[in-house]
Amino acid sequence: MDAAMEQQLNYTAIQNLALSMVKAGHSVYIGGQAGCGKSTLVTHIMQWVENEGKSVAFTCTTGVACSNFSPVC
Numbered sequence: 001m002d003a004a005m006e007q008q009l010n011y012t013a014i015q016n017l018a019l020s021m022v023k024a025g026h027s028v029y030i031g032g033q034a035g036c037g038k039s040t041l042v043t044h045i046m047q048w049v050e051n052e053g054k055s056v057a058f059t060c061t062t063g064v065a066c067s068n069f070s071p072v073c
């Protein structure tokens, strides 16, 4: 994900914190109430990882959960 993409999304402070921690190489648990932006952030983290030339392994506990990530599942 490039800087323009991050700017366009206008992430919240907590989304930016999680993103910066991922970029720093930390393992991050992303949780929160329904609709707070978890899936949006995870999708863009996956895009960022791929843009870094790395592979992404993505799993969900159910098919319904995975349906939120149609571009990758």
Ligand SMILES: Nc1ncnc2c1ncn2[C@@H]1O[C@H](COP(=O)(O)OP(=O)(O)OP(=O)(O)O)[C@@H](O)[C@H]1O
Pocket (backbone or CB within 6 Å): 009, 010, 011, 012, 015, 032, 033, 034, 035, 036, 037, 038, 039, 040, 041, 068
């Ligand atoms: N920083 C943001 N600013 C504005 N809208 C946002 C932001 N992050 C996410 N959204 C929007 O909020 C909506 C809910 O986001 P998302 O589906 O990522 O939430 P979620 O936490 O994964 O929800 P759920 O727990 O129900 O699966 C989407 O329409 C998404 O585009």
